Amino acid sequence: xxxxxxxxxxxxxxxxxxxxxxxxxxxxxxxxxxxxxxxxxxxxxxxxxxxxxxxxxxxxxxxxxxxxxxxxxxxxxxxxxxxxxxxxxxxxxxxxxxxxxxxxxxxxxxxxxxxxxxxxxxxxxxxxxxxxxxxxxxxxxxxxxxxxxxxxxxxxxxxxxxxxxxxxxxxxxxxxxxxxxxxxxxxxxxxxxxxxxxxxxxxxxxxxxxxxxxxxxxxxxxxxxxxxxxxxxxxxxxxxxxxxxxxxxxxxxxxxxxxxxxxxxxxxxxxxxxxxxxxxxxxxxxxxxxxxxxxxxxxxxxxxxxxxxxxxxxxxxxxxxxxxxxxxxxxxxxxxxxxxxxxxxxxxxxxxxxxxxxxxxxxxxxxxxxxxxxxxxxxxxxxxxxxxxxxxxxxxxx
Amino acid sequence: xxxxxxxxxxxxxxxxxxxxxxxxxxxxxxxxxxxxxxxxxxxxxxxxxxxxxxxxxxxxxxxxxxxxxxxxxxxxxxxxxxxxxxxxxxxxxxxxxxxxxxxxxxxxxxxxxxxxxxxxxxxxxxxxxxxxxxxxxxxxxxxxxxxxxxxxxxxxxxxxxxxxxxxxxxxxxxxxxxxxxxxxxxxxxxxxxxxxxxxxxx
Numbered sequence: 001x002x003x004x005x006x007x008x009x010x011x012x013x014x015x016x017x018x019x020x021x022x023x024x025x026x027x028x029x030x031x032x033x034x035x036x037x038x039x040x041x042x043x044x045x046x047x048x049x050x051x052x053x054x055x056x057x058x059x060x061x062x063x064x065x066x067x068x069x070x071x072x073x074x075x076x077x078x079x080x081x082x083x084x085x086x087x088x089x090x091x092x093x094x095x096x097x098x099x100x101x102x103x104x105x106x107x108x109x110x111x112x113x114x115x116x117x118x119x120x121x122x123x124x125x126x127x128x129x130x131x132x133x134x135x136x137x138x139x140x141x142x143x144x145x146x147x148x149x150x151x152x153x154x155x156x157x158x159x160x161x162x163x164x165x166x167x168x169x170x171x172x173x174x175x176x177x178x179x180x181x182x183x184x185x186x187x188x189x190x191x192x193x194x195x196x197x198x199x200x201x202x203x204x205x206x207x208x209x210x211x212x213x214x215x216x217x218x219x220x221x222x223x224x225x226x227x228x229x230x231x232x233x234x235x236x237x238x239x240x241x242x243x244x245x246x247x248x249x250x251x252x253x254x255x256x257x258x259x260x261x262x263x264x265x266x267x268x269x270x271x272x273x274x275x276x277x278x279x280x281x282x283x284x285x286x287x288x289x290x291x292x293x294x295x296x297x298x299x300x301x302x303x304x305x306x307x308x309x310x311x312x313x314x315x316x317x318x319x320x321x322x323x324x325x326x327x328x329x330x331x332x333x334x335x336x337x338x339x340x341x342x343x344x345x346x347x348x349x350x351x352x353x354x355x356x357x358x359x360x361x362x363x364x365x366x367x368x369x370x371x372x373x374x375x376x377x378x379x380x381x382x383x384x385x386x387x388x389x390x391x392x393x394x395x396x397x398x
Numbered sequence: 399x400x401x402x403x404x405x406x407x408x409x410x411x412x413x414x415x416x417x418x419x420x421x422x423x424x425x426x427x428x429x430x431x432x433x434x435x436x437x438x439x440x441x442x443x444x445x446x447x448x449x450x451x452x453x454x455x456x457x458x459x460x461x462x463x464x465x466x467x468x469x470x471x472x473x474x475x476x477x478x479x480x481x482x483x484x485x486x487x488x489x490x491x492x493x494x495x496x497x498x499x500x501x502x503x504x505x506x507x508x509x510x511x512x513x514x515x516x517x518x519x520x521x522x523x524x525x526x527x528x529x530x531x532x533x534x535x536x537x538x539x540x541x542x543x544x545x546x547x548x549x550x551x552x553x554x555x556x557x558x559x560x561x562x563x564x565x566x567x568x569x570x571x572x573x574x575x576x577x578x579x580x581x582x583x584x585x586x587x588x589x590x591x592x593x594x595x596x597x598x599x600x
Contacts, residue, residue, distance in 0.1 A: 111484060119488070
């Protein structure tokens with residue numbers, strides 16, 4: 001049956017009405033945040049120490065380059081290259097007889113300047129071996145199935161690996177922006193046993209980042225990931241620490257649930273709300289470092305830093321590894337070229353848009369893949385023991 | 399993984415220009431290797447041993463769901479739009495359809511339909527001057543073109559092919575007069591149509 005939209009329309013309008021009513025509170029919170037940011041800029045050292053001494057339930061950014069500082073973009077080089085990758089996958093279908101998944105990686109190389117050119121490609125890879133389907137602990141024992149969230153994380157690693165391959169093929173001396181969509185931080189691994197992060201971050205992700213850092217010795221190579229409409233609150237949380245009335249915040253001990261807190265005045269704000277008010281189009285914020293547990297414990301020399309960028313249309317979050325953050329030339333290159341990509345891409349980096357277009361799997365692609373799988377099983381005279389639920393969804397009989 | 403450099407260079411006129419992506423007994427459609435690398439309307443092309451006359455062409459997005467947007471507001475030339483957006487050369491395709499007008503077998507050329515259609519992924523060549531002269535020694539293909547079911551009006555197609563071919567002949571006027579006579583015979587009961595074609599020969 002089609003959705004009876006009239007049954008929810010009233011609630012949708014009520015939601016919009018409530019948001020409108022809260023608009024005033026929100027403006028007040030933003031003004032308070034901006035005032036706090038301005039005051040904290042004058043006593044950064046004290047705030048840094050307070051952050052270091054605090055124990056918070058929320059993630060707080062580490063100050064690297066200041067707090068309210070703003071930076072205009074440098075000029076775009078005459079000749080430069082932008083490489084980008086993005087992925088799409090077909091998850092393990094538990095209603096299917098054969099366990100397997102597929103990752104399709106889209107890759108883009110765009111050369112700008114005196115001899116412009118572009119290469120667009122998509123590379124599908126099929127995973128059906130036991131070793132692909134499960135991550136096992138080193139000494140043996142119960143493994144972790146690669147599907148769902150974990151497959152999403154594996155895909156992010158494969159996107160990075162594809163980017164490493166593209167970067168490795170570029171001639172020396174090139175000025176390059178390497179772009180990924182989303183975060184460089186592999187969120188979500190905390191829900192899995194340690195050996196999963198050992199493999200996916202410790203070995204695979206850091207291995208790729210090591211390779212890129214090596215490439216950055218012969219190319220001017222700035223690796224960055226781009227997050228459109230970010231939901232992160234690391235900088236707002238820094239302000240929470242700043243307004244906390246005690247010397248060192250300790251959320252769990254001093255502020256049990258139900259207690260009114262000084263930092264509640266900043267509730268509901270995101271970093272993008274702050275920077276949309278402070279940055280002019282084209283400007284970037286100060287650089288911050290991520291204090292997330294996974295980054296601090298596993299990323300080593302690739303510690304993730306980030307800044308916010310006013311693209312002209314929105315505030316985006318740009319994440320870079322430490323070796324880009326600490327090299328002024330690479331940092332400025334990332335800023336200038338991401339802005340340039342947004343300008344060429346009508347508000348979103350054109351290389352990421354094309355990488356996505358290369359990677360995306362349509363409903364038809366997915367059906368073709370399923371048909372191929374079924375044909376292969378049939379040819380091998382294996383039973384097509386699809387689940388009753390899956391069959392019923394496909395046949396939709398009357 | 400096949401990576402192909404993008405760009406806007408147009409293939410050498412005598413070389414391989416396209417590849418067959420759809421083939422029927424009377425018509426084949428080919429995708430050009432280069433954006434805008436299209437042969438002119440009415441050109442003689444060949445794939446395998448099958449000859450065709452280019453009857454329509456189009457440049458369209460590679461993916462049907464993506465619609466182009468205007469990009470040139472801030473640049474001075476049309477070339478600059480592509481220079482600033484090098485991916486564009488990879489996101490559109492130029493393709494053309496050709497009416498099958500004959501085939502060759504050994505040294506001989508026949509101006510009627512071949513037993514089998516062109517092959518998918520067959521390379522398509524723009525026929526060189528000598529090959530055009532050899533093919534157009536006979537004008538039997540004109541009857542096929544007059545009856546072709548294509549989007550372009552057959553009068554446009556016939557006149558375009560004759561204009562193209564006449565340029566390859568040492569005496570273009572003599573070639574056009576011979577073709578005119580042939581058309582007068584074929585269209586003896588349809589003077590308006592004959593006039594329409596003859597009026598388009600120059």
